């Protein structure tokens with residue numbers, strides 16, 4: 001059986017980016033995806049301008065611009081009680097856009113295939129095998145020339161020297177390697193695409209409500225991405241608010257996801273790298289997760305290319321771990337603030353009231369989020 005250089009589990013933004021860069025460098029690259037694309041995902045669909053440089057290096061920035069999307073000029077924060085603060089988003093150069101994940105993720109996966117990655121859709125990885133059993137201590141003990149055996153639920157098996165976990169917040173790879181922390185199921189998210197209300201405008205709305213918060217962004221001329229985030233016990237009330245506010249029926253289908261928060265997993269192991277949400281989950285409110293997935297996919301690919309090319313493995317892994325940590329540096333306070341705001345709508349409303357008096361507070365926060373490089 002052929003031994004591939006690298007197997008990547010999950011074809012979200014992180015996995016497809018990593019696969020594209022590995023394949024472009026001539027590595028024999030496998031990419032596994034549980035779903036059949038195109039598929040939607042629980043996400044606000046907002047692409048931070050910081051994604052631009054990675055998308056250009058992937059050679060797809062123009063193609064993304066040609067797909068249906070909404071261009072966002074401003075963020076409107078709405079407090080409990082309807083007080084509003086509007087913050088303009090950058091208007092020159094790279095713009096914040098909203099694009100359906102069915103389109104965005106499909107294009108990224110297509111790009112990985114164009115560059116030579118071998119892609120298996122509807123292939124859920126259910127087991128990682130091979131001597132020794134790959135739990136974390138053994139992962140660290142593995143000798144460089146040992147390989148992974150991956151098994152799908154269809155009973156197929158594949159072999160690869162390096163493994164990348166890009167399979168999201170509930171990562172199967174992390175679970176099979178005994179790395180997955182206990183989930184904090186304090187909140188859940190619901191998401192749907194609904195008809196775009198008349199005169200919605202080119203804005204993303206972040207609305208704090210007594211039972212949680214809602215994000216809203218136009219993804220094209222006809223559809224609005226609507227997200228709801230709250231504690232499970234308060235979700236029925238938040239759903240009723242959304243049904244009333246947007247004239248939705250009680251049968252409105254929603255996609256759902258949990259947990260929204262969990263502890264971080266170190267991203268670099270001897271033969272295993274974790275990227276995107278599989279390594280670290282950020283607060284959805286900040287709309288940064290896709291950027292982290294793209295960039296960590298690129299950073300992991302750089303390390304893998306060095307290792308497979310015969311470079312110093314430890315040096316490459318350490319450089320990856322360092323760059324991964326740097327990517328989040330100085331930003332965790334935003335996540336903590338966002339999470340506090342979300343868990344306590346009263347705190348969020350106080351923040352907005354302060355921002356009405358001193359709008360620079362929100363401008364600083366928004367700029368920090370959209371200018372991450």
Ligand SMILES: Cc1cc2nc3c(=O)[nH]c(=O)nc-3n(C[C@H](O)[C@H](O)[C@H](O)COP(=O)(O)OP(=O)(O)OC[C@H]3O[C@@H](n4cnc5c(N)ncnc54)[C@H](O)[C@@H]3O)c2cc1C
Nearest residue numbers: 010012013014034044046125167168276277284289290293
């Ligand atoms: C409510 C909400 C709103 C958000 N809004 C935004 C936003 O507006 N902007 C933003 O930048 N970020 C947002 N995020 C975060 C963003 O969605 C994630 O950070 C991003 O999707 C992470 O990408 P990823 O590639 O790491 O993982 P994912 O996108 O989760 O992709 C993982 C892939 O792995 C596949 N998979 C899983 N298990 C297996 C398996 N065993 N075998 C094979 N395949 C498998 C899955 O099917 C999936 O396709 C939001 C998140 C939430 C919850």
